[in-house]
Amino acid sequence: MKQIQHVSLTLPHTGEPIDISLKGHNLIITGGNGCGKTSFIKQLHDDIIRNSDSQKSLQNLIQLLQQAEDQVKQGASNQNYNHFQNRGRELLKEIDKAKSIRISMRDNAEFIQEYADKHFVLSYYKAERQSEISVDDTRPSLQSLKTRESSKAMSEHFGVVFEKYLVAQKVIFNDIVATEDTKAQSQADRIQSWLYKVEHDLRYLFEDDELELKFNREKQSFEIHQADKSPFQFNELSSGFSAIMYIYSDLLMKVELKDIPADQLKGIVLIDEIDAHLHVSLQRKILSFFTQAFPNIQFIVTTHSPFVVQSVNDAVIYDLSKREQLEDLSMYSYESILKGLLGVESTSDLLKDQLDEMAQLVNETPLNKKRLNELIANIEPHEAKLDARSRAFLLLGKNAILDSNDGEE
Structure with missing residues (x-):
């Protein structure tokens, strides 16, 4: 059973409250540019680290603050007066951070013990990553x-x-x-x-x-x-495969060097921009690749990609822009996810320009058949991937050519 059950936090830059019920599932964080996905995942990682050390718990921080304040109350005659003043200010900042986020674990004592024993992996992978696998002549036993x-x-x-x-x-x-x-x-x-x-x-x-x-x-x-x-x-390896191998090789070595089978490794892995550097075909399978290779790890990822959002049916999806929790979008088309969840039109700028030109050409007299055929030839190979509006424009262009040919006979 994976550890994180619930997350409540306040976004650092906006002050917006976030509440996510995970119940041990993997988590996909999405949303528009600038909504704070990277800040969110870093804040989450920092707090999980804090939770792994009982000395940094909120309760212990409050006790340490009380001790520092007691020392300060003795006045400047206390030779450590300045030290405890500064320490008190540092502890207040730590307490504010601890209060801004609450992570509910399935078994916090078990988590702390397994992490201390190095049987629980906790890794945070930033967006910029490339494989560092060493290939040289040294061959250690x-x-x-x-x-x-x-x-x-x-x-x-x-x-x-x-x-x-x-x-x-x-x-x-x-x-x-x-x-x-x-x-x-x-x-x-x-x-x-x-x-x-x-x-x-x-x-x-x-x-x-x-x-x-x-x-x-x-x-x-x-x-x-x-x-x-x-x-x-x-x-x-190419940049896309290299980015994946950076994570895969790291996790695999952590289990092998500890003599833990990969399918038994427990942990929490946070990946910022999991889709970075990846071709669409890899975006579709990257998360399932990791969850199959390491089934007992809880993955928390951020993404801009509708293909990642659509790729699995056992993850909680949280839209940070709308502060809305969703579950299982695997049956939705990527066009629907682009427009509804990410607020992006699925039609590319180039395609949109060509379709607009086609719409203009079919209404011109005489018909510029040469240019219209060029546009149809450019767009037709991608017909299966077009949305309904784009397919309608393509059909309009084809019909205009047919009508023109009929008129010439």
């Missing part, structure tokens, strides 16, 4: 990787060692197979299963069921193989 990385806080980024970890696992697997070590067969099976999982995830992400993740023995590195493409490494 699996043991040295685990020793070095497992001591890091869960808030740090682990993805840089993703490719090194793949190689270390493959080296162990090949050694077990080569030596026919039956005692280590269970370890070999686990490694093979894990490598298959990574390959399966990449196939889903790249929309390619034939994709293969292959080990290059000469280079001692992994390559992605696709039909009719040259093999490529993780540091050669």
Whole structure:
């Protein structure tokens, strides 16, 4: 069961109250530009961090403020008078922040304990992100990787060692197979299963069921193989795939280096502008990709994309512009979401200009058939994606050409 059940807060710049009932579901924050999506998700992250430390709870902050005020009351004769004055002002700011947001957890004590034990991931990914997977000649052993990385806080980024970890696992697997070590067969099976999982995830992400993740023995590195493409490494990904791998590799390494199966990892992951750098086809599947790969993580994301909003049926959607909670827009067309939720017309400026020109041409005499045919040729390949108004204009242009041809016979 995912942790966050309810969120109540006041937006820092507008003072507007926000109230969201999550009941453990994932959360998609949307709304127009400038409505405060980034401020919201950062404020939420800061408060979850505060909740993870009992010393920073609202109750404890109030107690610390009382102690500071008691010291100040002793007057300037107290050698720490200035220190406690400044400390009191700092605590008042912290208390104001703590009061401006309330997050209800399913089990707050369990959350604090699991976070302290590094069994609960809490990550915040800003809008600007690119994969930092290191592909070089250094090949540390699996043991040295685990020793070095497992001591890091869960808030740090682990993805840089993703490719090194793949190689270390493959080296162990090949050694077990080569030596026919039956005692280590269970370890070999686990490694093979894990490598298959990574390959399966990449196939889903790249929309390619034939994709293969292959080990290059000469280079001692992994390559992605696709039909009719040259093999490529993780540091050669496009900006869209790189942005996704930045998050995926980080989360996967956090579970692997802690010896936690990916489907058992608990946590809260906040992603600002989850659609950043992504082609439409990736926007449609990015959130489901993460929720399938890490089913016990609660994802909280912001987006401008109707395709992200439309892509899942198990998330709460909150429109920050209208301060309105919605649930399951997966059955709505992206045009409806664009216009109704995001306040944006689905017709592009270029298409609108061409349709307006077409409407003008059909009313002219004589008919400029050459230009009208050019416009029809430009627009017709996209007919299936046009809204009703745009399709009507296209039909009007086609009919004008037909009528003109009939008149010439």
